[in-house]
Amino acid sequence: MIEIKDLHKSYKMGSNSLHVLKGINFKAEEGELVAIMGSSGSGKSTLLNILGMLDVADEGEYILDGVPIKDLNETKAANYRNKFLGFIFQSFNLINYKNALENVALPLYYQRMPRKARQEKALKYLELVGLKDWAHHLPSELSGGQKQRVAIARAMAAEPKVVLADELTGALDSVTSYEVMDLVQKINDQGNTILVVTHEDDIAHMCKRIIHLKDGVIEKDEKVKQVRASEYV
Amino acid sequence: MFNRDRWKEILEVLTTNWFRTVLTAFGVFWGILILIILLAAGKGLENGIKSDFGDIATNTMFMWTRSTTKAYEGLPQGRSFEFKIEDVRTIEENVPNLRYISPRNRLGGFRGGNNVTRGTKVGAYNVYGDYPEIINQDPMTITAGRFINHNDINDKRKVAIIGNGVRNDLYEKDEEVLGSYIKIQGVNFTVVGTYKKNSNDGDGEEGQKQIFIPFTAFSQAFNTGGNVDWMAITANDGYSITSLKEGIIKLMKEKHKVHPDDTRAIGFFDIYERYNRVESLFGAMSFIAYFVGILVLVSGIIGVSNIMLIVVKERTKEIGIRRALGEAPWSIKMQILMESIFLTIISGMAGIIFGALFIYGVNALLDANGPVDMFLNPSVSLGVVTAALIILMLSGLLAGFIPAQSAIKVKPIDALRTE
Ligand SMILES: Nc1ncnc2c1ncn2[C@@H]1O[C@H](COP(=O)(O)OP(=O)(O)O)[C@@H](O)[C@H]1O
Numbered sequence: 001m002i003e004i005k006d007l008h009k010s011y012k013m014g015s016n017s018l019h020v021l022k023g024i025n026f027k028a029e030e031g032e033l034v035a036i037m038g039s040s041g042s043g044k045s046t047l048l049n050i051l052g053m054l055d056v057a058d059e060g061e062y063i064l065d066g067v068p069i070k071d072l073n074e075t076k077a078a079n080y081r082n083k084f085l086g087f088i089f090q091s092f093n094l095i096n097y098k099n100a101l102e103n104v105a106l107p108l109y110y111q112r113m114p115r116k117a118r119q120e121k122a123l124k125y126l127e128l129v130g131l132k133d134w135a136h137h138l139p140s141e142l143s144g145g146q147k148q149r150v151a152i153a154r155a156m157a158a159e160p161k162v163v164l165a166d167e168l169t170g171a172l173d174s175v176t177s178y179e180v181m182d183l184v185q186k187i188n189d190q191g192n193t194i195l196v197v198t199h200e201d202d203i204a205h206m207c208k209r210i211i212h213l214k215d216g217v218i219e220k221d222e223k224v225k226q227v228r229a230s231e232y233v
Numbered sequence: 234m235f236n237r238d239r240w241k242e243i244l245e246v247l248t249t250n251w252f253r254t255v256l257t258a259f260g261v262f263w264g265i266l267i268l269i270i271l272l273a274a275g276k277g278l279e280n281g282i283k284s285d286f287g288d289i290a291t292n293t294m295f296m297w298t299r300s301t302t303k304a305y306e307g308l309p310q311g312r313s314f315e316f317k318i319e320d321v322r323t324i325e326e327n328v329p330n331l332r333y334i335s336p337r338n339r340l341g342g343f344r345g346g347n348n349v350t351r352g353t354k355v356g357a358y359n360v361y362g363d364y365p366e367i368i369n370q371d372p373m374t375i376t377a378g379r380f381i382n383h384n385d386i387n388d389k390r391k392v393a394i395i396g397n398g399v400r401n402d403l404y405e406k407d408e409e410v411l412g413s414y415i416k417i418q419g420v421n422f423t424v425v426g427t428y429k430k431n432s433n434d435g436d437g438e439e440g441q442k443q444i445f446i447p448f449t450a451f452s453q454a455f456n457t458g459g460n461v462d463w464m465a466i467t468a469n470d471g472y473s474i475t476s477l478k479e480g481i482i483k484l485m486k487e488k489h490k491v492h493p494d495d496t497r498a499i500g501f502f503d504i505y506e507r508y509n510r511v512e513s514l515f516g517a518m519s520f521i522a523y524f525v526g527i528l529v530l531v532s533g534i535i536g537v538s539n540i541m542l543i544v545v546k547e548r549t550k551e552i553g554i555r556r557a558l559g560e561a562p563w564s565i566k567m568q569i570l571m572e573s574i575f576l577t578i579i580s581g582m583a584g585i586i587f588g589a590l591f592i593y594g595v596n597a598l599l600d601a602n603g604p605v606d607m608f609l610n611p612s613v614s615l616g617v618v619t620a621a622l623i624i625l626m627l628s629g630l631l632a633g634f635i636p637a638q639s640a641i642k643v644k645p646i647d648a649l650r651t652e
């Protein structure tokens with residue numbers, strides 16, 4: 001589903017250059033639930049942003065479901081993001097003047113789906129994350145865990161090939177974190193490919209595979225026995 | 234572009250900060266209001282002054298004789314002379330591109346003694362001896378019967394065309410006018426027509442109290458021989474009477490043995506020149522109105538642009554999220570542009586409506602208090618309003634352009650980082 005080869009990325013700051021990714025290679029198949037782990041500043045977000053086409057690599061190849069991702073301009077990138085990818089952010093990133101339903105429907109709107117179909121579908125995904133009754137609430141009326149579940153519904157709504165989550169539990173307490181991870185696992189059980197960036201060991205072990213990043217390279221890539229979040233809830 | 238979600242969002246964004254939106258809108262509102270009022274005031278002044286010209290063909294001059302101020306060819310200074318009916322032929326033959334040359338004579342006057350009687354009724358009116366063409370130079374509407382024709386001229390028929398004012402003075406309300414007789418200085422004339430003049434200035438009353446009779450009948454009845462009091466001369470379209478005037482006057486000076494440098498001997502009034510001067514004055518005035526109005530409008534537009542920039546800045550994160558979710562850059566730009574255009578047009582419309590109400594009020598006041606000198610019916614044409622709307626549309630586009638550009642300048646990844 002995802003294949004990257006020899007990915008390099010450095011940030012230039014004035015005359016200095018910070019080489020963050022120094023040749024990353026990996027493959028993820030459809031239906032995988034992969035954790036990308038590493039200490040703070042190890043380049044996890046940088047990698048995820050490149051996978052999410054929010055940023056571009058300096059070097060290397062990126063193939064998403066057989067489509068080589070290259071020569072991206074903003075319009076093309078936006079189109080690919082919309083069709084291929086779902087995002088979950090640490091800080092939820094919901095639009096605060098739109099209610100939960102409208103937030104979830106947003107990616108569908110950018111696909112020019114008719115209003116009615118859009119709302120039906122958005123409601124279906126809100127139901128999936130257990131927030132059907134909160135559809136008409138603004139983000140400010142929701143708890144952190146609820147917000148993140150709305151964000152998950154939004155990431156799923158466009159039925160993307162891959163869901164990318166950056167520290168999705170970073171702003172949540174541990175109980176809520178496990179609830180959210182439980183949801184992520186259930187979504188993965190349905191066959192969705194999910195990449196989770198985290199620096200927390202317990203969260204990483206709720207995935208099926210852990211990629212350890214260190215000093216800009218993959219230090220270790222291991223399959224793990226998945227810990228079900230439901231055991232903790 | 235015109236879908237419900239976009240409009241919903243525009244309204245959401247503009248209504249989040251009501252006070253700011255209204256304040257911003259005020260700049261544009263004020264600009265367009267000033268533009269409309271200035272243009273209307275200019276139009277009012279223009280209408281007021283132009284109505285003094287009445288319907289008179291504007292490419293026309295009047296020419297009359299005075300006494301000479303220089304001795305010439307043995308003739309003394311201070312000599313008085315008269316135009317003759319032959320002069321018309323002379324001008325016709327020597328000056329090309331003239332449309333009408335109408336010799337005219339006049340009898341009596343508004344402030345003169347009574348000169349017209351009908352039975353026991355009497356009145357003082359201007360009586361003109363005219364050729365048929367005068368109706369094209371000093372237009373009037375024939376309300377009954379006919380105007381002077383060439384047979385009247387050739388046969389020296391004693392017929393008269395009287396104004397509605399004269400009719401009201403000398404006739405009962407439902408009395409038959411056509412075919413009746415009036416006595417002009419003791420001479421009987423048959424009334425063959427009545428007229429009405431369109432003039433809304435102060436001379437309107439007097440304009441309806443004139444009597445027109447054939448030039449030849451005038452000469453015969455009142456013993457003026459071949460004399461001509463003055464001439465009304467109109468140039469062909471495409472030629473200005475102002476440029477032909479010199480040649481005509483020079484010709485007349487030669488004919489009547491007037492010193493070529495005697496500028497006082499022949500008097501004239503060049504309507505075309507006057508009219509042009511007024512025209513260019515109003516051209517300048519509407520230029521100033523547009524200039525001032527548009528300057529004020531521009532400052533309003535800069536205000537809109539400024540606020541839109543701030544709004545975009547405040548929404549950096551939101552725009553970042555939307556782009557991350559796959560909204561195309563053009564769509565973001567469109568959103569900002571539409572917000573800007575919407576704000577501009579709504580406030581501009583308010584300005585136009587307010588301006589129209591203001592003009593309406595002024596007109597109502599003018600109507601209620603009677604005419605004011607040199608000011609009549611201030612108004613703006615539909616064309617101006619359309620132009621204003623187009624200007625607004627473009628302004629909104631212009632005002633939104635820089636903010637729209639800046640909205641997509643920040644990369645989504647950078648926008649999302651700002652917390
Ligand atoms: N836009 C940027 N400009 C310069 N340096 C950056 C930028 N983004 C990230 N970095 C640096 O790159 C390194 C990796 O960052 P990041 O990928 O965010 O790490 P992680 O998500 O693993 O904590 C850090 O040292 C960070 O300071």
Ligand SMILES: [Mg+2]
Nearest residue numbers: 044045046167
């Ligand atoms: Mg990070």
